[in-house]
Amino acid sequence: MSLITDLSKSRYCKGFQCPKILWLDHYKPEEAENNLSETVMENGNLVGDLARSYFGEYSLVEFSFDKSEMTAKTQEFIDAGAENIAEAAFMTDGLYCAVDILHKNGDGWDIVEVKSSTHLTDIYIEDMSFQYYVLTSCGVNVKRVFNMHINSSYVRKGELDLKGLFTIEDCTDTAKEKLASVAERVAAIRKYISVTEEPERDIDTYCEKPYECAYKKYCGRHLPDHNVFDLAGIQARTAYKHYHNGIVSYEDLLANAKKIKLSDKHRRQIEATLNNSPDEVDKPKINEFLDTLTYPLYHLDFETFQQAVPEFDGVSPYQQIPFQYSLHIEQADGTLEHKEFLAKEGTDPRRALAEQLVKDIPKGVCSLAFNMSFEKKVIKCLAETFPDLANGLMDIYENMHDLMIPFREQDYYSAAMQGSYSIKYVLPALYPDDPELDYHNLEGVHNGGEASAAFAEMTSHTPEEIAVIRANLLKYCGLDTYAMVKVLRKLKEAVQ
Numbered sequence: 364m365s366l367i368t369d370l371s372k373s374r375y376c377k378g379f380q381c382p383k384i385l386w387l388d389h390y391k392p393e394e395a396e397n398n399l400s401e402t403v404m405e406n407g408n409l410v411g412d413l414a415r416s417y418f419g420e421y422s423l424v425e426f427s428f429d430k431s432e433m434t435a436k437t438q439e440f441i442d443a444g445a446e447n448i449a450e451a452a453f454m455t456d457g458l459y460c461a462v463d464i465l466h467k468n469g470d471g472w473d474i475v476e477v478k479s480s481t482h483l484t485d486i487y488i489e490d491m492s493f494q495y496y497v498l499t500s501c502g503v504n505v506k507r508v509f510n511m512h513i514n515s516s517y518v519r520k521g522e523l524d525l526k527g528l529f530t531i532e533d534c535t536d537t538a539k540e541k542l543a544s545v546a547e548r549v550a551a552i553r554k555y556i557s558v559t560e561e562p563e564r565d566i567d568t569y570c571e572k573p574y575e576c577a578y579k580k581y582c583g584r585h586l587p588d589h590n591v592f593d594l595a596g597i598q599a600r601t602a603y604k605h606y607h608n609g610i611v612s613y614e615d616l617l618a619n620a621k622k623i624k625l626s627d628k629h630r631r632q633i634e635a636t637l638n639n640s641p642d643e644v645d646k647p648k649i650n651e652f653l654d655t656l657t658y659p660l661y662h663l664d665f666e667t668f669q670q671a672v673p674e675f676d677g678v679s680p681y682q683q684i685p686f687q688y689s690l691h692i693e694q695a696d697g698t699l700e701h702k703e704f705l706a707k708e709g710t711d712p713r714r715a716l717a718e719q720l721v722k723d724i725p726k727g728v729c730s731l732a733f734n735m736s737f738e739k740k741v742i743k744c745l746a747e748t749f750p751d752l753a754n755g756l757m758d759i760y761e762n763m764h765d766l767m768i769p770f771r772e773q774d775y776y777s778a779a780m781q782g783s784y785s786i787k788y789v790l791p792a793l794y795p796d797d798p799e800l801d802y803h804n805l806e807g808v809h810n811g812g813e814a815s816a817a818f819a820e821m822t823s824h825t826p827e828e829i830a831v832i833r834a835n836l837l838k839y840c841g842l843d844t845y846a847m848v849k850v851l852r853k854l855k856e857a858v859q
């Protein structure tokens with residue numbers, strides 16, 4: 364397998380999304396931007412490894428760059444009467460696939476494709492249809508085709524229960540129906556990628572789904588600065604529709620405002636950008652918000668991680684597990700006190716965090732979060748898990764306010780926010796070029812994703828490295844709540 368026209372199942376799925384991805388992978392791989400997070404990949408690997416035991420004992424075909432070695436090993440296992448073969452490899456006419464689990468079914472075999480997501484999607488069907496095609500072309504008697512994915516309603520109690528953790532869906536009929544289209548698709552993809560001159564391919568919704576394409580920046584390099592794709596919250600389908608109708612730049616959008624029913628929020632975003640408008644402040648509305656706050660004020664922010672395979676009792680797949688918080692306590696005169704919590708690595712952080720939280724935030728005080736629905740969800744979940752702490756936790760829940768509201772309601776509006784009210788846009792818009800508030804200046808941890816990954820993998824480090832990672836995590840989370848203090852300060856200044 365080394366020709367550009369050779370297709371593995373992942374290359375087939377990429378080609379199904381857009382054949383130009385394969386062409387660029389071969390001729391211009393340097394243009395790709397990696398957009399699959401490490402946590403997603405790690406979850407996928409862990410789930411795949413665990414699922415192998417679902418049907419009992421299994422024989423594993425070890426990975427080799429030499430695919431013929433893998434197919435030979437697979438045949439060896441089949442001949443030896445194996446009941447389950449993990450990574451069973453098959454190759455025919457330049458097509459290759461490794462089946463996650465090949466499960467014996469009477470005089471034939473079942474294909475079991477394992478996914479770490481919580482539901483079946485169209486691209487998984489394509490993936491399984493490709494495997495079905497390859498195996499039947501190799502003369503394998505395929506009885507059934509199954510998709511095995513995570514059951515989101517599973518709650519861990521004691522030992523991991525694989526039958527509860529996974530859901531299996533029978534996709535045989537759909538895979539069968541698609542057999543003919545697989546052959547056609549393979550031929551079309553091969554034709555497309557066999558030309559050496561770069562093929563023309565305009566951007567469209569397939570650049571977003573089923574996966575956000577890593578070449579979006581490259582293929583969208585003709586777009587003007589400030590274009591329809593920059594409109595905050597616009598649906599991809601709508602943006603591509605306007606794009607294909609020639610309504611691309613902000614000027615185009617304004618000129619066609621009536622025809623495309625441009626929303627007031629988008630018009631405001633466009634006009635503010637084009638006119639480089641100064642910040643707009645609705646003082647009565649902001650005062651109304653500020654009047655809801657009482658002091659001392661507790662600025663709170665959690666860091667969490669998620670696991671496809673829950674490690675702790677009472678946890679469901681992909682549940683947010685808080686492991687850290689930062690708390691800036693602000694008095695009416697602006698004086699600040701900082702408290703923080705960071706769980707010990709490798710432990711279930713929830714109980715210790717919840718106990719510390721109810722100690723750090725007294726009953727009846729006003730707390731503040733940016734986009735509080737996240738913090739509230741975490742607190743509610745902790746209260747349900749630890750009924751003896753529920754009283755204190757729910758008191759924090761009830762007295763929480765959301766710093767995002769003045770920005771979401773556009774009571775404070777800055778062109779630099781580009782129509783967004785996320786803290787990622789709000790903070791640099793309010794404090795441009797402030798090194799103290801610039802996350803790029805932090806060491807090691809710069810965003811929530813990096814914080815989760817850093818905590819999750821901390822146990823694999825030396826004590827010295829762990830000390831550094833913990834310090835980085837504390838600095839990162841501390842900046843989150845300090846940033847909130849500064850944002851609130853800006854609101855207060857704006858109404859003075």
Ligand code: SF4
Nearest residue numbers: 381570576578579582
């Ligand atoms: S960005 Fe779009 S057009 Fe370009 S390779 Fe990716 S999916 Fe294809």
